[in-house]
Amino acid sequence: MEQTTEYAPVFTGDNRKRLDEVLARYPAKRAGLLAALWMVQEQHGWVSDEAMAETADVLGLTPSYIKGVVTFYTMYHQHPVGKxxxxxxxxxxxxxxxxxxxxxxxxxxxxxxxxxxxxxxxxxxxxxxxxxxxxxxxxxxxxxxxxxxxxxxxxxxxxxxxxx
Ligand code: FES
Structure with a gap:
């Protein structure tokens, strides 16, 4: 039987507070996108489709917009990587x-x-x-x-x- 791992949301509790502090520095939420993706990667080690959807939801953007940013920068991993x-x-x-x-x-x-x-x-x-x-x-x-x-x-x- 195939086991699936349930997605653990990133922007809850202290992470949500951190993100809100970042967003408070900018006039538009989308300006906090790179920092938000960095928080995702800190927590999960990479940026999955589920994480892109959560980030899109939190920042009021579309998942395809997030994907465009994640695929542009080599610093974001689109699959699990080594330590x-x-x-x-x-x-x-x-x-x-x-x-x-x-x-x-x-x-x-x-x-x-x-x-x-x-x-x-x-x-x-x-x-x-x-x-x-x-x-x-x-x-x-x-x-x-x-x-x-x-x-x-x-x-x-x-x-x-x-x-x-
Ligand atoms: S070409 Fe600039 S660091 Fe390698």
Missing amino acids: TFVQVCTTTPCNICGAEEVVEAFLEHTGCGDLGATSPDGKFTVIEVECLGACGFATPVMMNEDVIENVTPEKVPDLVKQYS
């Missing part, structure tokens, strides 16, 4: 400095295997991203909220150990 979310810049300036090799090293040492896949131990998900604004420090990598500059394939095993 450490690794983003490697592979835009041209970093690419010519060896970013592809850094990506390969992360895929190998985390056990993820493929971009966007989560490692079997649930610890890592690795993706490629566009410019992280640290072009002079190729290859920059974000591991959750930490930005790490000058990453080379040789440094990857230690980083993986550090974030495991």
Whole structure:
């Protein structure tokens, strides 16, 4: 028999208070959307269709509007991800400095295997991203909220150990 997990609403209790504080800073509710989605991701680890519907309801927007925002920003996850979310810049300036090799090293040492896949131990998900604004420090990598500059394939095993 298939088990379904019931959706746990985000904007109740203290979260609702936090959201109301954010919304009070703006003239229109939609201005609080990015913060609201961040709260969803803090609680659930990703932004599901149910969470988009709840957010739409709370902010008086449509679920399709929310989806457009969630799919635009790489910081919002549209499916569950590993405990450490690794983003490697592979835009041209970093690419010519060896970013592809850094990506390969992360895929190998985390056990993820493929971009966007989560490692079997649930610890890592690795993706490629566009410019992280640290072009002079190729290859920059974000591991959750930490930005790490000058990453080379040789440094990857230690980083993986550090974030495991
Ligand atoms: S191109 Fe990689 S950080 Fe800008």
